[in-house]
Amino acid sequence: MIAFRNVTHGYGDGPLLSDVSLTLPPGSFHFLTGPSGAGKSTFLKLCYRELMPIAGTVEIFGQDVSHMSRDAVAMARRKIGVVHQDCQFLDHLPLADNVALPLTVAGREANPEELKELLAWVGLSGHARARPPSLSGGERQRAALARAVITAPEMVLADEPTGNLDWDMSQRLLTLLVELNRMGKTILIATHDMNLIRTAKSQVAARVLRIRDRTVQHAGADL
Amino acid sequence: MKAPLPRKFRLFGRDTRTDRVVPPSGAAAWLTLLTAAAMAFLAVFALALSVATGRLADRWSEALANGATVRISAPADQMATQTQRVLDILSVTPGVETARALDPAETQALLSPWFGPDLPVASLPIPQLIDIQETPQGFDAEGLRLRLSAEVPGATLDDHQRWRRPLVAAADRMRMLGLISLALIGAAMAAMVTLAAMAALSANGQVIRTLRLIGARDGYVARAFVRRFTTRTLTGAAAGTAVAMTAIALMPSAGDAGGFLTDIAFQGAEWLWPLTIPPLAAIVAFVATRTAALRSLRTVL
Numbered sequence: 001m002i003a004f005r006n007v008t009h010g011y012g013d014g015p016l017l018s019d020v021s022l023t024l025p026p027g028s029f030h031f032l033t034g035p036s037g038a039g040k041s042t043f044l045k046l047c048y049r050e051l052m053p054i055a056g057t058v059e060i061f062g063q064d065v066s067h068m069s070r071d072a073v074a075m076a077r078r079k080i081g082v083v084h085q086d087c088q089f090l091d092h093l094p095l096a097d098n099v100a101l102p103l104t105v106a107g108r109e110a111n112p113e114e115l116k117e118l119l120a121w122v123g124l125s126g127h128a129r130a131r132p133p134s135l136s137g138g139e140r141q142r143a144a145l146a147r148a149v150i151t152a153p154e155m156v157l158a159d160e161p162t163g164n165l166d167w168d169m170s171q172r173l174l175t176l177l178v179e180l181n182r183m184g185k186t187i188l189i190a191t192h193d194m195n196l197i198r199t200a201k202s203q204v205a206a207r208v209l210r211i212r213d214r215t216v217q218h219a220g221a222d223l
Numbered sequence: 224m225k226a227p228l229p230r231k232f233r234l235f236g237r238d239t240r241t242d243r244v245v246p247p248s249g250a251a252a253w254l255t256l257l258t259a260a261a262m263a264f265l266a267v268f269a270l271a272l273s274v275a276t277g278r279l280a281d282r283w284s285e286a287l288a289n290g291a292t293v294r295i296s297a298p299a300d301q302m303a304t305q306t307q308r309v310l311d312i313l314s315v316t317p318g319v320e321t322a323r324a325l326d327p328a329e330t331q332a333l334l335s336p337w338f339g340p341d342l343p344v345a346s347l348p349i350p351q352l353i354d355i356q357e358t359p360q361g362f363d364a365e366g367l368r369l370r371l372s373a374e375v376p377g378a379t380l381d382d383h384q385r386w387r388r389p390l391v392a393a394a395d396r397m398r399m400l401g402l403i404s405l406a407l408i409g410a411a412m413a414a415m416v417t418l419a420a421m422a423a424l425s426a427n428g429q430v431i432r433t434l435r436l437i438g439a440r441d442g443y444v445a446r447a448f449v450r451r452f453t454t455r456t457l458t459g460a461a462a463g464t465a466v467a468m469t470a471i472a473l474m475p476s477a478g479d480a481g482g483f484l485t486d487i488a489f490q491g492a493e494w495l496w497p498l499t500i501p502p503l504a505a506i507v508a509f510v511a512t513r514t515a516a517l518r519s520l521r522t523v524l
Contacts, residue, residue, distance in 0.1 A: 050524055075440075078438035088433045101434075104244070105439035106438060
């Protein structure tokens with residue numbers, strides 16, 4: 001589904017990730033850990049081509065990102081739900097329209113009942129008409145999660161999705177991601193939350209990736 | 224079955240969802256509207272100028288091309304004889320349709336703008352003028368000139384060439400200036416719409432980035448901006464054209480006395496020409512905005 005081959009990326013002061021090679025097979029569940037600034041967000045951005053590798057190749061759904069047309073990138077992103085750390089929305093649109101936006105840009109109509117159900121599930125049913133700037137950090141994160149899964153994507157990438165959530169909401173988020181994984185979707189979560197990882201491992205065959213020494217390694221039993 | 228238009232050209236159907244992804248832009252919307260209206264207003268006047276000068280050039284060309292004058296300067300006692308001799312020659316000259324000596328009243332009418340109505344034409348040694356109207360094939364001016372100089376020494380043929388050429392050239396140049404003005408107005412409108420679109424694209428960088436990250440194609444994002452700017456330009460240009468056409472229609476007519484200035488108007492089917500300005504302005508806006516949008520989108524991965 002996503003394959004890194006000898007991938008290097010950096011921002012000018014030396015490489016942040018160097019010679020990374022790994023594969024995220026379809027239907028897998030991975031956590032990505034590492035200290036702040038280690039490159040977790042960079043790794044995720046490489047996965048949906050918000051960043052391009054400066055060396056090596058990244059393949060998304062079997063296509064080398066450096067040879068993909070801009071339309072092909074857009075089509076690939078429709079199959080990837082992303083919960084960004086900064087949770088950007090279109091501030092002039094109501095929350096419900098923002099959540100339905102991935103369907104809108106794909107030329108599809110959101111089913112009002114399903115949209116209502118999804119908002120209720122993330123605890124935002126009372127905020128459907130609210131504008132994003134009026135939401136708290138946690139509410140924005142839940143809205144971002146709803147937006148990421150509304151198209152039932154083949155893969156979900158989440159960057160610190162529980163950073164602003166309480167434990168109960170974190171568990172609900174995890175339950176959703178586990179359910180999606182059981183349906184065959186591929187999940188990759190960048191997180192510092194060890195409790196979340198332990199809980200997930202008790203429910204699903206989740207593997208842990210750790211960024212260390214500018215490369216990504218499979219973590220062992222020392223987690 | 225009627226094939227639907229490609230999406231990028233669907234500007235005026237209902238696609239409110241696409242439109243709504245771009246935030247309302249307030250002042251920029253009004254500025255685009257106002258600019259388009261002002262440019263269309265100027266374009267209608269430039270077009271009217273061009274059409275009027277074209278008409279003037281044609282009229283001068285036609286009026287002077289089919290006529291010629293013979294001027295006879297002779298002593299008073301020989302004037303009648305020489306005039307008759309010239310008329311006789313002209314009556315057998317191929318290409319001359321009619322030839323007629325101007326009577327004293329007509330001569331006085333020609334001179335009165337310079338010397339007033341009380342000029343005693345009969346007592347002054349004023350040359351006799353003979354007005355010639357040519358057939359469409361025209362006559363051999365050089366041959367006639369040689370024959371007149373041989374048989375009627377006091378007669379001089381003026382076939383209007385030396386008057387016609389500079390007048391027609393001036394009118395043609397005026398028409399060209401009108402067309403250049405139209406092209407400049409079109410280019411200025413394209414530049415202004417491009418600037419407004421680029422400002423809107425720049426102000427909405429975060430919106431564009433978010434749309435791209437959730438799977439919007441470049442065409443989708445560009446269309447949202449293109450629709451907005453094209454419809455605004457079309458609306459503004461239609462308003463500016465309507466006002467300019469009304470102003471031209473209400474221009475006072477001074478008849479023959481007004482000359483060229485009161486002739487800056489459209490006649491008959493010429494009124495259809497300004498109606499092409501709003502759609503042309505919309506096409507200019509479409510191309511300018513789409514080019515700016517796609518160029519701007521290339522900076523977002």
